[in-house]
Amino acid sequence: MVWTLNSNIRLSFPAVCFVWQIAMIILFGVFVRYNPESDAHWPEYRRMKNFTDLENDFYFRYPSFQDVHVMIFVGFGFLMTFLKRYSFGAVGFNFLIAAFGIQWALLMQGWFHSLDYNDGKIKIGVENLINADFCVAGCLIAYGAVLGKVSPVQLLVLTLFGVTLFAVEEFIIISVLHAKDAGGSMVIHAFGGYYGLSISWVLYRPNLGKSKHMNGSVYHSDVFAMIGTLFLWMFWPSFNSAICNHGDGQHRAAINTYLSLASTVLTTYAISSLWEKTGKLDMVHIQNSTLAGGVAVGTAAEFMLMPYGSLIVGFFCGLISTLGYIYFTPFLEKHLKIQDTCGIHNLHALPGALGGVVGAITAAAASTTVYGEEGFRGIFDFNRVAPVQGGYQAAALCVAIVFGIGGGIFVGCILKLPIWGDVADENCFDDEFYWEVRVELIYI
Amino acid sequence: MVWTLNSNIRLSFPAVCFVWQIAMIILFGVFVRYNPESDAHWPEYRRMKNFTDLENDFYFRYPSFQDVHVMIFVGFGFLMTFLKRYSFGAVGFNFLIAAFGIQWALLMQGWFHSLDYNDGKIKIGVENLINADFCVAGCLIAYGAVLGKVSPVQLLVLTLFGVTLFAVEEFIIISVLHAKDAGGSMVIHAFGGYYGLSISWVLYRPNLGKSKHMNGSVYHSDVFAMIGTLFLWMFWPSFNSAICNHGDGQHRAAINTYLSLASTVLTTYAISSLWEKTGKLDMVHIQNSTLAGGVAVGTAAEFMLMPYGSLIVGFFCGLISTLGYIYFTPFLEKHLKIQDTCGIHNLHALPGALGGVVGAITAAAASTTVYGEEGFRGIFDFNRVAPVQGGYQAAALCVAIVFGIGGGIFVGCILKLPIWGDVADENCFDDEFYWEVRVELIYI
């Protein structure tokens, strides 16, 4: 069978790539420079500040950055390869939108957070790279909801708006409300999740059943997906600790995340086996719900959540997320007309919201007895009493969700225009439409 | 074909997961707290000790920790995916028992090594996370021997006892005998190997031939297994150096391991080609024996083994391990009634024992001329002359093997009880029994 790409997208896709990349070059030319730690004037700066080379932020954050980078490109990319015949699209479009998104994110986040008012330039360093990866994660989460149903041009549009919305939402949450969200439960996961779900709701395909036979896995594609799962799972402690305070902040965030994730695994396996008719385990749950604990511990990762607190968060997340796959995903599709290919509701949206709640409660309960005077000021860096901080945390969660839902509906409407070259209902979840797939002899 | 899970395990598996996870939460609540480097009081502690943020142990060990983490979850998990139809079980049960095991290990090892006698609490930091990963490695090695033949409940029991035995054995070796074992040749590999082999011996299945057709690889499953092999091989220098002394200790351990592993590769390829009837290479050897050099250099990794010494260790390990696959594994099965699915005898047990011997010899030969006064004291941290230290090293190896064999027989007897829902002989090495495996169209 030979499909030819809708002639529209044949021109529009390369055109969009070129125009946007050229725009990036121009904007970077006008706006982006190295910060003092990555500029060649560092030796002078260092002496002035009385730093050693090691106190360059690079050495505090680069290992975590690389772990996060793996999560974005291999983790998210391979997690979505589970479909029997959409692995190219999963890993390939994930690659494309992440590579575009990080450039746009450096600009958007730069304008909000790293602008040097002396010369009007954005000054970037390793922390900006991490934040750009974080920002793109929101869009990749949204991709999970529409996986197999949209064209690459739509994905680029989704990313352009997604990154923009993210940067504004993040600015409000972090810089206006002064809420804390080290691992981005609210800023990344709740926002990204509801953003994707809302888009999927607008793009609802009533006849998606026509490509039902392609909407599932085969044996090897499930193994490929486990590569994504495991790299996400293993490096999540780096994700949640990457931009925490130097010293105990990064250290504690890594421990909390490690524990929460371990706990999630056991409840996921338990529920998966208990609820299935045959008592067998379902790879969908293992691939996804085992990660929910990392999402939910994100906001509070840097807090004194205590090791057992982390275990408790993970325990309930594995439980809720797996039940979500069993009950809520079918409910969403049937009653709310939301088709959620990867089940991002159960992996990101809900655990992200939960993480916001956990963060609000633990912030409200924080005390200088537990944190120490200096520790308390270092973490919450603001002159508030704990319950007030808790309130602001809760407000931040609302902001994330509102931006996700509102933004998603807005972007969904744009993506609904009949100009983007998306596939017909019967060609969903099939790589043949956008990729050269070679005719094959049977080799296994 | 539809199998329904033995109704027994259908209830017992989720029950065990829940009960154990809840027990972990309670025990963590009672016992586990942050150590001074991960506690929010760090700024005060730091000032008291006159440390900079960078001297938080996190920055010395976190990159190595993440490498070890990858070895445990992706390395061990994917190494076992080589079976044509047991990849879900390989990577999935590996995930489950590692996630449970690290929690129990934090407690068991904590009681022995990180208990703060002032308040009766275990104080954890990044080094504890590494040690927990190490501890679990012992159980994952044992899983290799029984791969495809046991139920997940049996694996959880194997892990519960395995971690417990490990912690005791480790305490005796490290804290009573004051033996050195940075990379765990004895503590992890010899113990884990003999533990698994003994369990396999007790659980001997005389009619395993019934599932012989499933006990082999297909082309793609061998490629998946290479993912495991390579991540183990590449990150082994981090494994052996992760808990070494700061500075030259970690540095030297990484170099020794890098060299030993490089050398092993060449002899493995040579023997694999030389001994096969057709002169072709066998993926089983490449996947496994290439790693033996990392195991065998574990105990002595921190010692002044010298670069050529590391090459020699690797040289002989590749040779012995590959010959083990060719001659010893069939011998074990036929004459000793030990069915060793992954050949852990050749990859862990024997090279681990060898590593203990190498450690004993190099410790006995250590001199202050080679190490320097201070270096010698720093590494062996004990008031012994070198030959005595060598003797204690040898004693430590005996302890590891005795614990492995004794513990394995004991746990094997427990696992032989007919209550654990393990599969019949004809259903071994088949994911269908414990996993939802979708009916598939032929897509390649």
Next chain:
Amino acid sequence: MVWTLNSNIRLSFPAVCFVWQIAMIILFGVFVRYNPESDAHWPEYRRMKNFTDLENDFYFRYPSFQDVHVMIFVGFGFLMTFLKRYSFGAVGFNFLIAAFGIQWALLMQGWFHSLDYNDGKIKIGVENLINADFCVAGCLIAYGAVLGKVSPVQLLVLTLFGVTLFAVEEFIIISVLHAKDAGGSMVIHAFGGYYGLSISWVLYRPNLGKSKHMNGSVYHSDVFAMIGTLFLWMFWPSFNSAICNHGDGQHRAAINTYLSLASTVLTTYAISSLWEKTGKLDMVHIQNSTLAGGVAVGTAAEFMLMPYGSLIVGFFCGLISTLGYIYFTPFLEKHLKIQDTCGIHNLHALPGALGGVVGAITAAAASTTVYGEEGFRGIFDFNRVAPVQGGYQAAALCVAIVFGIGGGIFVGCILKLPIWGDVADENCFDDEFYWEVRVELIYI
């Protein structure tokens, strides 16, 4: 079908492995020792130099080293698994020649750069390990050109000579010409690329069409190859920054590479879609050309290329590299009689040469205004004015290409001798000749 290995190689392959490994052991015994940072005398050395443990080079470079290590073994190995039936050879022979090559590289590079003239010993530390990995990369690139067409013995010969040539060429470029090449655009990629292409030219097989049916991918093999692509792509910032100056040098190199690679992705996707008849994306381009930006930014990675400069380099590289796959690879094969299995011309040779040019231009344009006095001296560490440095950079590129072409022709002639057991034209690109491939039932 049963092939028996040509009896010649059956003996010669193991013999070569053994002899070379034993030679390595002897040479390491005579020449290689630990450097002061990995020697047990470190505590004394440290005190003398007034260092803390953290200032051990291990902590500056080890995380980058591990990333590079992953690129060499998983990155290069899996990138070449794209052939439907040569995945064992791709990942397996990559493993073999890298493991041999790093040992020989430690010696060759050691004699040139790390020889202690007091005692005639090579003193190694973590930077030597990185450089050995770099050196081997040149040979692995060359392997890409001859993938599927040569025997393992030929590959070992290719590596022996390749590492030797590399070490000499690197010495001339770095130590004689004092050119800068942090990421090895010239030293590694241009050299390795032309080395492989020249060998392939000498080994031209006019009847390679006989195995044409094997010279292509299947669906899953393309997904495996994406594992290689992504790990190369993600860790390339570590590759280019691994041996840069401490502090801003490493920091800036990572940022430049990150940006260049992001930009490359968009133009690769655009050209791939635009030029294909059907407007669909081609996995060959996605797997390879997306990496060209990392190659081309190598020489200038440490320079003040500016963020937009990096984007521009990446932009043109994605474009040129993809067009290379579309037009130049067929041209090379048809008119220049160069069969380039992996298209290394488009991924390494050309972008490497381009990187050399970028480096020459940016070095010639360097000024103390941009770099600061101290920064300028720190990076170019030589008493030259910028345009002269630019000239030397250009000369260095010529050296790399001359060594690549000249060395490749020389080694190609050796490999053409009919004694190496390479396969017949009709058996190319098929693992069955060198590997035990089990007879398989159809499981997918």
